[in-house]
Amino acid sequence: MIEGARWRRWVFFNLPLALFVIGLLFPFYWMMVTTVRPDAELYRPWMAPNYTPFWTLHPTLDHIRYLLDETLFSRWMLNTFFISVLATAISLFCGLLAGYALSRLKFPFAGSLGTGIFITYLVPQTLLFIPLADIIRNFRLGDTPWALILTYPTFLIPFCTWLLMGYFKAIPRELEECARIDGATRWQAMVYIVFPVAVPGILSAGIFAFTLSWNEFIYALVFLSSPEEKTVSVGITSELVRGDVFYWGSLMAGALLGSVPVALIYSLFVEYYVAGITGSIKG
Amino acid sequence: MARVIIRSLNKKFDGVHAVKDVNLEIHDKEFVVLVGPSGCGKTTTLRMVAGLESITSGEILIGDRVVNELPPMDRDIAMVFQNYALYPHMSVYDNMAFGLKMRGFDRIEIANRVQVAAEILGIQEQLQRKPRQLSGGQRQRVALGRAIVRHPQVFLFDEPLSNLDAKLRIQMRVEIKKIHVRLGTTAIYVTHDQVEAMTLGDRVVVMKDGVVQQVGEPLELYNEPANRFVAGFIGSPAMNFATVEVANADGALWARHEGIRIKLPARIADRLRRYLGEKVTLGIRPEDLRVASSSDTADLSFDSVVEVIEKLGSEILLDVKVGPNTMVAAVEPTVKAKIHDRLRLALDPDRLYFFDGTSQAAI
Numbered sequence: 112m113i114e115g116a117r118w119r120r121w122v123f124f125n126l127p128l129a130l131f132v133i134g135l136l137f138p139f140y141w142m143m144v145t146t147v148r149p150d151a152e153l154y155r156p157w158m159a160p161n162y163t164p165f166w167t168l169h170p171t172l173d174h175i176r177y178l179l180d181e182t183l184f185s186r187w188m189l190n191t192f193f194i195s196v197l198a199t200a201i202s203l204f205c206g207l208l209a210g211y212a213l214s215r216l217k218f219p220f221a222g223s224l225g226t227g228i229f230i231t232y233l234v235p236q237t238l239l240f241i242p243l244a245d246i247i248r249n250f251r252l253g254d255t256p257w258a259l260i261l262t263y264p265t266f267l268i269p270f271c272t273w274l275l276m277g278y279f280k281a282i283p284r285e286l287e288e289c290a291r292i293d294g295a296t297r298w299q300a301m302v303y304i305v306f307p308v309a310v311p312g313i314l315s316a317g318i319f320a321f322t323l324s325w326n327e328f329i330y331a332l333v334f335l336s337s338p339e340e341k342t343v344s345v346g347i348t349s350e351l352v353r354g355d356v357f358y359w360g361s362l363m364a365g366a367l368l369g370s371v372p373v374a375l376i377y378s379l380f381v382e383y384y385v386a387g388i389t390g391s392i393k394g
Numbered sequence: 395m396a397r398v399i400i401r402s403l404n405k406k407f408d409g410v411h412a413v414k415d416v417n418l419e420i421h422d423k424e425f426v427v428l429v430g431p432s433g434c435g436k437t438t439t440l441r442m443v444a445g446l447e448s449i450t451s452g453e454i455l456i457g458d459r460v461v462n463e464l465p466p467m468d469r470d471i472a473m474v475f476q477n478y479a480l481y482p483h484m485s486v487y488d489n490m491a492f493g494l495k496m497r498g499f500d501r502i503e504i505a506n507r508v509q510v511a512a513e514i515l516g517i518q519e520q521l522q523r524k525p526r527q528l529s530g531g532q533r534q535r536v537a538l539g540r541a542i543v544r545h546p547q548v549f550l551f552d553e554p555l556s557n558l559d560a561k562l563r564i565q566m567r568v569e570i571k572k573i574h575v576r577l578g579t580t581a582i583y584v585t586h587d588q589v590e591a592m593t594l595g596d597r598v599v600v601m602k603d604g605v606v607q608q609v610g611e612p613l614e615l616y617n618e619p620a621n622r623f624v625a626g627f628i629g630s631p632a633m634n635f636a637t638v639e640v641a642n643a644d645g646a647l648w649a650r651h652e653g654i655r656i657k658l659p660a661r662i663a664d665r666l667r668r669y670l671g672e673k674v675t676l677g678i679r680p681e682d683l684r685v686a687s688s689s690d691t692a693d694l695s696f697d698s699v700v701e702v703i704e705k706l707g708s709e710i711l712l713d714v715k716v717g718p719n720t721m722v723a724a725v726e727p728t729v730k731a732k733i734h735d736r737l738r739l740a741l742d743p744d745r746l747y748f749f750d751g752t753s754q755a756a757i
Contacts, residue, residue, distance in 0.1 A: 285479035288446050292466045292473045293493030293540070303492075307483045 139370075145363040146174055153359055174360030175368075178351075183338055184365060187346035192372070194256050194342060195324040198263035202320050205264065206271025207313065211301060213272065214279040215287070225276065232269035239265065240333050247334055258334035259342070263324045270323070271316045278312030279305065314383040322373050343369040396457035396470075396547040396580055397422045398443065403452035405438050405604075412438045414604040416452070420582060425574050427583045427595035430627070435604035436584045437552055443582060444550050445469050456548060467496075472541035473550040476557060478533045480525035480540075487521040490539045497544075504543075511539040514573065531562045538573065549574075551583040555590065567593060588628050592616070600624045622675055622754040625747055631680045631711060633747070634721040638676045640669045649676055649748075653717025657693035659743040665757050666748060674757065677747035680711065683723035685731075686740035695740040698723075700731050714739070 145153070147170040155162055178184050212218075213225045243262050252258040282305060290300035306313065331345040338350060347365035351358040377384065398420040405413040413435040420426045428436040441447040443454055445466035454461050461469050472493070481489050487508055494504045512518045515535040525533055534554060541549055554570070555563045571594055574581055585591055591598045592612040600607040600615065600623070608620040612628075619625035625633045638649040638656075647663040647670070649656045654676070658666060666674070686695040698714035698721065705727070712723045712731060716739075723739055731737055748757040 283477055283479060285475040285477055286481060288444075288466070289473065289475060289479040289540075290481070290492070290496075291446070292444060292469075292471060293544070294467045294496035295492075296465070296467065299496065304481055308481070310483075 139367070142363045142367045145359055146367055147171060148360060149173070150360065174358075174364045177358075178361040178364045178368070182350050182361070182365075183341070183346065184343075184368070186339055187341050187343045188369070188372075190256060190340065191325060191342040191344075191369075194259045194263070195321050197256075197260045198267060198324045199317055199320040201260070202264045202267035202271050203313065203317050205268045206275050206316060206320075207306070209268070209272040210275030210279055211305065214276045215284075225273075228269045228272050232266060232273070236266065236329050240329055243330070244333055253334060254336050254340055256340065259324075259327070259330055262330050262334065263327060267320045267323060271320055274316045274319070275309070275312055278309050278316075282308050311383040314380050318376055318380055318384055321376065325373055397424075397455075398548055398580060398582065399453075399455040400439070400443070401453040401455075403439065403442065403454065404450045405435070405442060405447065406450045412604050413442070416601075416604075416606055418599060418606070418609065420580060422580055423578045425571075425581045425583065425594060425596045426599060427585060427591040427597075428599045428601060429585055429588055429591035430601035430607075432586055433603075434601040436586075436599075436601050438604075439601075440550055440552055440582060440584045443548075444471060444473050470547045471550055472544045472546040472548075473552065474534075474537045474541050474554045476553040478525070478537045478557075480533055480536055482525055485522050485524060486517065486528070486536050486539075489525065489536055490543050493540065493544045507543040507545075508539075511542040514542065514576070515539050515569075530558050531566065534558060534566055535569075538570070542573065542577065545579075547580065549579050549581040551581065551585075553585055554583075555585070556587075563590075570594065589630060592628065598628075600627060602627075618756070619747065620756055622677065622749040622756075625677050625749070625756070629679055631722045631724065633677045633679050634683075634719075636676045636678075636716070636719045636721070637673050637751070639673050640666050640671065642670055649674075649746075651676075651717060651719075653698075653719070654696050655693075656696070656741070656743075656746070657691075658746075662743070662746060662748070669751075669757070673751045675749040675751060675754070677749060678721070678741055679745065679747075680722040680724040681709075682742050682745040683721070683725070683739045684741075685723075685725055685729050686738040690738075690740040694743055695738050698737050698739050700733055700735045700737055703731060703733060712737070 144165065144167060148167045149169050149171045150173075152163070152167055152169065157164070209228070213221055213228075243265070247253050247258045247262070252261065286304055286308065287297075287300045290304045291297065295303060326344060327342070328344045331342045332349075335341050335345065338346070341349065343365065347362060347369065351362045351365065398418075400416055400418040400420075403413055403416040404411070416435075416439055418426075428439060430436050438447060442449050443456075445461065445464060449462055456469055456471065481492065484492065490508045490511060491504045494507060499507075508521070509518075512521060515538060517532060517535050517539060520528060520532055520536070525536065528536065534557075537554065551570070555566050558566060567590060570583075583590075583594055592615075595612060597609060598612055598615055599609045602623050608615060608624045610618075615624060615628045619628060622635065626635065636651055636654060638651040638654060641648045641650050647658045647666055649658060656676075696716055698716045700712055700714050701720070702713035704711040704713070708727065709724045710727055710729055710731075712725060712729075714721055714723060714737065725731075749755065750757055
């Protein structure tokens with residue numbers, strides 16, 4: 112905490128914090144205002160005498176109605192949800208086992224294997240989608256949700272593995288040793304002791320993985336083509352930008368509604384999530 | 395209940411020879427303490443008995459079974475760790491019941507055993523709490539309880555009291571001793587604290603650099619240390635050492651060094667005769683030094699200069715300079731000495747220790 116005179120607290124704490132909060136929340140505010148702004152106001156030139164960029168006096172739900180009725184938005188939401196949940200589950204499962212093995216078991220090249228997994232995470236997706244597209248085509252998975260469910264783990268597993276590896280390392284080895292002396296096998300010690308203690312870490316890895324798959328764009332853009340198979344991020348940008356016409360109101364409505372599930376998940380698990388990232392375990 | 399036999403036990407970690415050829419026989423119901431400075435191999439030895447560390451060579455028997463290849467769960471042991479290792483997501487009750495559940499005990503038997511252990515340890519009130527809500531002492535009790543409920547053949551303790559404050563440590567020390575007397579389970583206890591080792595152990599094993607230095611009852615180690623290391627490690631404050639030369643004069647043997655000239659009694663002289671003209675290490679325990687009175691002969695006393703005075707109440711510790719050596723003398727609290735005083739200290743000729751100058755073994 113900042114000590115000393117009251118003005119110091121304001122200048123060095125409250126003011127920067129306020130700027131930060133405003134800076135972070137402004138895009139969402141802009142999305143919200145644009146969503147409810149009537150077209151007449153949206154396309155009004157900035158020199159017009161009644162130009163009000165930061166608020167609207169005639170809010171409308173037309174854009175949302177258009178988004179829900181005239182596009183496949185709800186379908187996209189379902190697609191995204193289905194793909195994200197499955198990709199997250201697969202990645203979390205693999206990440207848990209890999210993270211545990213790399214942090215606890217002694218085997219040759221454990222260290223270099225860990226680094227190797229991390230390096231695969233550093234390969235940019237914009238390069239990786241080219242060979243992956245070939246694989247997807249060979250397996251005839253193109254334009255199905257499986258194209259994404261099976262390719263998202265390529266970046267999610269390294270990510271989950273690394274996050275969980277760090278978390279497992281912070282759990283005292285003695286806990287597990289004690290369980291094994293108490294009569295548990297290594298597998299039981301892992302399932303009954305290590306995993307429950309690692310819940311904050313597992314949750315934050317899961318949330319991160321879910322968010323990454325929810326927001327993923329390039330694979331979804333390349334591997335899916337029919338409108339009814341698309342995810343939210345691709346669906347909105349491809350169906351609501353037609354040529355050089357931007358349906359700004361509906362675009363922003365889609366972006367806003369699309370970020371609701373992620374925001375919900377974060378707010379539900381915020382405590383675990385912070386504990387998971389900062390790695391604090393009280394025992 | 396069982397005996398534990400360790401035969402020619404060795405452990406090497408990537409080139410470091412951590413435990414060297416340890417042989418030890420622990421009798422049924424015995425409380426054996428492994429003690430030594432950090433890195434002496436005591437914890438590694440214990441972990442090998444527990445099955446948490448693989449054995450490079452040698453044999454470990456618990457009861458009559460060779461357990462070398464058995465996983466920890468099949469060795470019928472219980473271990474108490476330095477950091478308690480309580481399962482943070484479980485209540486105290488579940489912590490204590492975990493081992494029994496894993497072994498398929500029925501619910502009623504588990505409840506009974508946990509109840510009995512909780513009573514022994516006085517933690518009945520805490521059974522529904524989580525470990526993070528407990529104090530250090532209570533956590534250690536739970537860790538003990540977790541070991542007790544299992545009725546194992548052997549208890550293993552890995553510095554269980556190191557994380558407690560001094561007062562609690564003494565209290566828990568007594569408690570562990572009581573539990574051992576009550577249950578009679580064979581116990582192996584690792585500590586770096588020689589006081590803990592002396593007070594708890596039926597026998598004490600002193601280790602250094604992976605090698606067992608001496609095995610014996612506490613007073614045996616104190617009175618007849620096998621070498622200079624054991625002599626310096628056991629006893630508090632530690633034994634004073636000085637390098638002296640064995641010399642012959644006036645028909646007797648003398649231990650001589652700057653500021654020290656002690657006439658050796660006949661009994662010791664016989665043993666030291668072959669070191670005539672050589673240097674040996676003289677050891678004197680602080681409690682065997684006292685302020686000389688007029689009746690003390692010059693042959694068994696020496697001059698010193700007081701440098702530091704530590705008043706402990708029951709005794710006074712004087713840090714004195716004797717020639718180039720610094721020594722500690724534990725003297726009566728009635729002694730009135732001031733810093734820089736010259737003081738003549740007398741010693742008990744029967745309580746002198748001599749160690750070989752090169753091998754450091756007791757002479």
